[in-house]
Amino acid sequence: MSWPGRASSRKVEQAVPRRAWGAHRVSPTVVLPAVAVSWAAGxxxxxxxDHHAWMASPILDGWGDALPACTAILVVVAVACVAALPLTRWVxxxxxxxxxxxxxxxxTHDARVWHACMQSLGITHSDARTLICLTATVVSAPEPSRVADPIMEPRxxxxxxxxxxxxxxSSTDGHAWPSCATINARIAVEHTDLAIGDRVTVTGWISPMRPSTNPGGYDMSRWARSRFVLGSLFIESSELIRRIGVDPQPIEAWKHRVxxxxxxxxxxxxxxxxxxCVAMTLGPTSPPMDDIAADCQVTGMTHVLALSGFNVGLVLALAGRMVALTPCRGAMRSVLLVACALLFMASASAGISADRAAVAAMLASGVAGAARGVRAWHAASIVVMVVVLGTPSALLDIGFQLSVVVAVALAAWANRAPRIASAWTRRLMARGEPPxxxxxxxxxxxxxxxxAWIVGTIACMASTPIVMHHFGSITPLVVPGSxxxxxxxxxxxxxxTVSLFIASTSTMLASWVVVPAAWCAAAFAVLTDALAGWTGAAWSVEPISGWACVGALACVVMTMRRQRPAAAGPCWHSVLARLWIVPPLVALVWWAWPNPFDLRVTMLDVGNGSAWVVEHNDVVALVDGGSLETPEVGARTIVPALRSLGIQRLTMISLSHADLDHLNGLPSVFERVPVAWLMTTTCVIEGACDGTPSARVMAAASQAGCVVMxxxxxxxLLFPSGSWLSLHPHHGVAPFPRNESSLVWIVRANGSSLLLTGxxxxxxxxxxxxxxxxxQPVGNTLLMELPHHGSFRPGVVSMIELLKPAWIGQSTGPARLVRDRWDWVDASTTRSVTARDGAVRVTVRDGTMTVERWEHGWRAIRDQP
Structure with a gap:
């Protein structure tokens, strides 16, 4: 007995030739995410x-002029093909x-506008400081601040x-800049009568947001680029501000009132x-929460510290999908979406450009959520496309990148995580007990x-490549902490937010409502402080490149993709899917594998100050730690750098003398990093009177259980891998001037030496x-610190000529480079200057010296500028 249906089907299959690659149909469900990815990639x-000069010439110059016309033709052709032809791979x-x-x-348009604004301000490099005069409108309420940190200086x-x-x-010639451009202004006065909406003409010194010049630092230039913040303007007196009119800013004034x-x-x-509470709900930060902010930066939990327009927009996109899945009518779903929009407008305050992007994302999520059963991938794709259309620079923001990746990862695992957790629970605990x-x-x-553990792990896996690209460190405590x-x-x-609505009728009732919020805030502070104190919870490597980040994300996506049910037999497809995670893990281990060395010296960039990290074998020492121009240099610069370098504890801290530019960051280091000894001179110990900066350092060391010597x-000091010999000060030296009583070390480790001069x-x-x-033995590799940040002294010249060091490090600000008295040294030895090179790391191994500078990862110095 024959089966006609099967016979005809077999004949048809034999008659139809194999289709070409481009003739295969593509599922319509992948179109929107693929377009969003390609759009964002371009x-x-x-x-x-901004970060790769080799791309600037073709994109911003000749080829960039013809790009819009070519793009218009390409888009028209693509739309015509989609409308007229089947959705094949070629289409x-x-x-x-x-x-x-x-x-x-x-x-390209966004980059051109940015470069035009920078050129009109006269800003050509990250260290530029230019005197400008411009007309602008006050868009945020003036609030008290400090020129310097009180911990740094008592006055x-x-x-x-x-x-x-x-x-x-707008510039002085009347040319208006983009409406999204802003400038952070600081006026050296105690109070001012400026208000939101005042149109003023100001004169001051503007400087751009600098990129990260230290390991573990945040790239402020990329953040400023993503928010279109042109720079920081310092106005020396209120006399340099002239009010010329009023430009109403109703939205900003309303947010200030809230x-x-x-x-x-x-x-x-x-x-x-x-x-x-204010920062988490509305965005503005204030000095009382500086400690919490520093702890969140150390633990990698900044994403839960304050709201961002990008984050809220993406959350609303996923909320729109959840609303669309609720068993209610379309009108009720629309009301719920509008309620989400009002909640966002009442509770979130991001920057000017971020507000527009977040509102656009909110509207896109409403459109995506209007259809029942809309996919989370599609909701997130619409949000990304709308945000990129509104503010293309948002793609540079780490918050936006993390929000997209984590939201997509959680959406992909929203249904699978509970099933996996239920299966694990059944294996661990048998059922049968009463409910x-x-x-x-x-x-x-x-x-x-x-x-929760599965969801947190998935979010951590998805965010790790991006965090590695920006910071170069992994903190596993982010998962349980978050x-x-x-x-x-x-x-x-x-x-x-509820208290804000209630306050319109009863202020007393609103104050009662926020009492549990105070408990939550106290618990949050305790949590971040406890996690920041766990120094062994970070895995630090050098930041990975952008291509490595993209490759790791692609492997993570392939690992997390949904597997179709296969026929009976070996589940090799499932095994292959899990193997996608192997390449990034192997690359990460290779990247983080420690290299042996005899002596390693890291000179951090702290501006007008000094902070050196010396390592040999199991000895890790911090020599000085202060700055005159960087507030909270210990918590904001030194501690993140130590974590990024993989340093969990310090053998000792050496304090050369009691000047502020050498010690004001040390109390924060004692609070957050275990230290065994504090080495300093007897002049510093005897001069540590109550209220002095050195007394704060001694108190912090004593509280941390550190031994002062x-x-x-x-x-x-003798160690198995080397020794530290003090050369100065001798017994009975006068405590003043403090510079001449500095502690001088000669460090010797495995055939190499380091002279620390204070x-x-x-x-x-x-x-x-x-x-x-x-x-100093003959032929020994000698590294040397240039005394007093590079102050020219004949005695220092004679010492350099005698010792002939292989490398000289100068920790100083840009002022000493205006008239460089030590440029003659560059002809005979390698000299690194923090104001010019940023953080520098010198590694000596088997008599071979390697000098590297920090450029979003350690890069070897080949040619001195």
Whole structure:
């Protein structure tokens, strides 16, 4: 008996030839995410001209002029093909090319506008400081600030300033700049009568946001580029500000009133908790929460610290999908979406450009959520496309990148995580108990814990490549920390938002509502402090390149993709899917594998100050740690750098003398990093009177359980891998001037030496020159610190000519490069200057010296400028 259906089907299959590659149909469900990815990729390439000079010439010059016309033709052809032809692979390639070209157009236009603004300001490099005069509108309420940090200088409490943001900027010739451009202004006065909406003409010194010049630092230039913040303007006096009119800013004024209302509601809380509630709910930060912000930076939990327009927009996109899946009518779903929009407008305050992008993302999520059963991939894709269309520079922001990747990863695993957690719980705990029994409740808790752990791990896997690209460190505590901190943050935002609505009728009732928010804020502060104190919880490597980041993300996507049910047999497809995670893990281990060395010296860039990290074998020492121009240099610069370098504890801290530019960051280091010893001179110990900066350092060391030891000339510390011999100061040296009583070390480790000179001047240089000549073996690799940040002294010249060091490090600000008195040294030896080279690392191994500078990762110095 024959089967006609099967026979005809077999004949047809034999008759039809094999289709070409381009003739295969493409599923329509992948079109929108693919277009969003290609669009974003093209935009990123164009925006990359700020960090990759080789792309600037073809994109911003000749080829960029013809790009819009070519893109228009390509888009028209792609649309025509989609409308007239089946969706084959060739048509899909055309669509993706059109999306990438459209992204290039958007990114090129944005990059051209940015470069035009920078050139009109006279800013040519990251260290430029230019005197300008411009007309602008005050778009944020002036608030008190400080010119300097009171911990850095006792007199800083009297040096008050006022900070605000300027928008709607136009140059003196009347040429208007983009409406999204802003400038962060700081006025050196105690108070001002400026208000939101005042149109003013100002004169001051503008400097751009600098890129990261230290390991573990955040690239402020990329952040400023993503927010279109042109720079920081310092106005020396209120006489340089002239009010010329009024330009109403109703939205900004309304947001300022909301901030003031919330500040009044939380005024009964502790200052730190009140500042945290305001920051999480509305965005503005204040000095009382500086410690929490520093802890979040160390632990990598900044994403739960404050709201961002990008983050809220993406969350609303996923919320729109959840609303679309609810069993209610379309009208009710629309009402819920509008309620989400109002909640965002009432509770989130991001920058001027971020507001527009977030509102656009919110509207896109509403459109995506209007259809029942809309895919999360499509909602996130629409958000990305709308945000890129509104503010292309948003792609440079790490918050936006993390939000997209984490949201997509969680959407992909939203249904699978509970099933996996349920299966694990069944294996661990058998069923059969009554629903209301204690064992059943324990089973539910275990299942929810597994679900949270799986979701947190997936979010960590998705965000790791991006975090590695920007910072170069992995903090596994981010997963459990975020799982605990995210509900606390959500509770703070929800309660404070509800209190804002209630405050319109009863202020007392609103103050009662925020009481649980204060508890959540206190728990959040305790959590971040505990995680920041766990120094062994970070895995630090050098930041990976952009291509490596993209490759790792592609492997993660292939690992997390949904597997179709296969026929009976070996599940090799599932095994192959899991193998996609192997390449990034192997690359990460290879990247982080430590290289042996005899002596390693890292000179951090702290501006007008000094901070050196010395390593040999199991000895890790921090020599000085201070700055005159970087507030909170310990928490903001030194501690993140130590974590990024993989340093979990310090053998000792050496303090050369009691000047502020050498010690004001040390209290923060003692608080966050375990230290065994504090080595300093007897002059510093005896001069540590109450209220002095050196007394703060001694108190912090004592509180941390650190042993303080006084050092004089000829005292020696012996370690298995080397020794530290003190050459200065000798017994009975005068404590003043402090520079001449600096502690000088000669460090010797496995055939290499390092001379640390502190701030010695003429007398100290001659004394050290006489002491060190007989100690330095012939042919030994000698590294040397240039005394007193590079102050020219004849005794220092003679010491350099005698010792002939292989490398000289100069930690100083840009002022000493205006008239460089030491440029003659560059002809005979390698000299690194932090104001010119940023952070520098010198590694000596088997007599071979390698000098590297920090450029978003260590890069070897080949040609000195």
């Amino acid at each position: 935009t990123m390439v164009a925006l990359g001209t 899909m390639v055309m669509v993706l090319a059109a999306g990438a070209s459209l992204g290039l157009v958007l990114g 800083a409490a009297d040096r008050q300033s006022v900070r605000c943001s300027l928008g709607s900027i 901030v003031q209302e919330l500040q009044a509601i939380v005024s009964d809380m502790a200052p730190e908790q009140a500042a945290l 209301e029994s204690a064992r059943a409740r324990l089973r539910s808790v275990v299942q929810w814990s597994f679900t 799982i605990v901190a995210a509900p606390l943050s959500a509770g703070i935002v929800a309660l404070c 006084g050092i004089e000339a000829q005292d020696e 701030d010695i001047e003429e007398t100290g240089s001659r004394f050290v020159r006489a002491s060190i000549g007989r100690l």
